[in-house]
Amino acid sequence: MTDLERKLAEALRGQAGEVTLNLDAAWAEQQRRHRRSRRRRGAVWAAPMAAVLVVLTSVLLATQVNTASAPPANRGQELQLAKPEYQPFDHRMLTDGDMAIITEFAGQTDRWRVWAYTGSQVTAPDRKLFCLAAIPVGADLTEGTPQYGTKSPQCTELRPDTGKTVLAGYVGEIGGPLPPGKAVYLVSSTPEQLRLYNAQGDLSQGKLVDRVASSYQVFLADVVPGSPPVRAEVS
Amino acid sequence: MGESAPGNLGAPTFHALFREYFAQMTRLAHLLGADDAENVAQEAFVKLHQRWDTLTDHTRVAGYLRTTVVNMSRSRTRHLRVVRRTPQERPPDELSAEVRAVANWEHQQLRAVLGRLSRRQREVLVLRYWLDLSTAAIAETLGISQGTVKATTHHAMENLRKHLGDDLGGER
Numbered sequence: 001m002t003d004l005e006r007k008l009a010e011a012l013r014g015q016a017g018e019v020t021l022n023l024d025a026a027w028a029e030q031q032r033r034h035r036r037s038r039r040r041r042g043a044v045w046a047a048p049m050a051a052v053l054v055v056l057t058s059v060l061l062a063t064q065v066n067t068a069s070a071p072p073a074n075r076g077q078e079l080q081l082a083k084p085e086y087q088p089f090d091h092r093m094l095t096d097g098d099m100a101i102i103t104e105f106a107g108q109t110d111r112w113r114v115w116a117y118t119g120s121q122v123t124a125p126d127r128k129l130f131c132l133a134a135i136p137v138g139a140d141l142t143e144g145t146p147q148y149g150t151k152s153p154q155c156t157e158l159r160p161d162t163g164k165t166v167l168a169g170y171v172g173e174i175g176g177p178l179p180p181g182k183a184v185y186l187v188s189s190t191p192e193q194l195r196l197y198n199a200q201g202d203l204s205q206g207k208l209v210d211r212v213a214s215s216y217q218v219f220l221a222d223v224v225p226g227s228p229p230v231r232a233e234v235s
Numbered sequence: 236m237g238e239s240a241p242g243n244l245g246a247p248t249f250h251a252l253f254r255e256y257f258a259q260m261t262r263l264a265h266l267l268g269a270d271d272a273e274n275v276a277q278e279a280f281v282k283l284h285q286r287w288d289t290l291t292d293h294t295r296v297a298g299y300l301r302t303t304v305v306n307m308s309r310s311r312t313r314h315l316r317v318v319r320r321t322p323q324e325r326p327p328d329e330l331s332a333e334v335r336a337v338a339n340w341e342h343q344q345l346r347a348v349l350g351r352l353s354r355r356q357r358e359v360l361v362l363r364y365w366l367d368l369s370t371a372a373i374a375e376t377l378g379i380s381q382g383t384v385k386a387t388t389h390h391a392m393e394n395l396r397k398h399l400g401d402d403l404g405g406e407r
Contacts, residue, residue, distance in 0.1 A: 008345055015265070019273075
């Protein structure tokens with residue numbers, strides 16, 4: 001080591017010796033800076049997380065609002081109705097009272113008129129049936145009225161003794177007496193309104209169109225094709 | 236706080252490292268011209284603490300600290316030059332009246348010349364003649380090659396001799 005190098009080292013040591021330190025105070029300051037650093041790092045995460053939470057909360061609230069506006073899925077009573085069956089309108093069929101015109105719809109070649117009626121078979125007079133039949137507009141629903149190969153009339157057993165309010169129903173289908181998107185329900189005389197809900201909770205409001213057999217009310221409703229009503233509410 | 240390195244029971248605690256190196260790092264920052272040497276050293280240890288859990292070789296902690304202090308001192312002196320806008324006219328290290336009174340004239344001269352050297356020349360001289368680091372350690376600390384360290388040291392000593400003259404034994 002040259003003389004200059006030795007003097008340089010001494011000068012540097014002397015200059016470094018000017019720095020006096022309190023290690024305990026420095027350690028306390030170091031700990032304070034660690035806490036501050038942690039808070040800053042926390043803030044770096046907290047701000048985006050808070051924003052995400054705000055968005056998620058907004059979405060959740062909006063979802064709840066939408067859900068609240070929709071009818072609850074379990075509203076009304078579950079519809080447990082007998083499955084309609086094809087029942088030819090012939091000399092074996094006895095009708096009760098007047099028949100009601102429910103609606104009309106356009107087919108491929110004709111315009112069809114839908115009739116509703118109650119009755120029974122000659123062979124089973126005690127088994128009451130509620131039936132829907134579609135015949136071309138202008139034709140009479142008589143024993144010999146042609147049905148053109150459709151699945152009309154459709155009849156379902158009527159059981160007033162079960163105490164149900166909604167006694168029978170039929171959801172429209174291709175080839176049936178009602179087109180898809182329409183449904184007819186027979187309701188006991190008291191209710192004035194019929195609200196129908198499908199499995200998704202979508203509401204269909206029934207419209208009273210006529211009465212059959214003096215007291216039963218016939219409601220017609222627009223329904224979602226492929227998603228028939230599963231619950232009904234009357235008032 | 237003061238935790239050992241994870242998975243290495245023989246590693247020093249952070250607190251022990253702090254007590255061992257804090258004074259040295261503060262003085263290093265002071266020698267490199269940082270006006271807030273203690274703050275530089277504190278921040279260097281904060282950075283070390285943030286990486287503490289990911290450090291795998293605690294024998295290199297001192298080197299990491301040195302590099303951090305050198306880099307932060309550079310930033311600090313660069314900032315001071317911008318703030319003062321008259322970097323060449325400023326004495327590199329303002330001495331207190333008391334220190335000035337006791338410091339000998341030679342050391343004052345050396346320090347004045349040291350302050351006029353380039354940043355890298357000053358760094359190399361401080362690391363070599365104050366910390367007694369090897370050429371390899373200086374190269375690693377500054378992120379330069381060993382050849383550059385040797386050449387820089389040579390030029391720095393030449394500059395010292397040129398500025399100091401024969402009075403301080405600047406002859407070859």
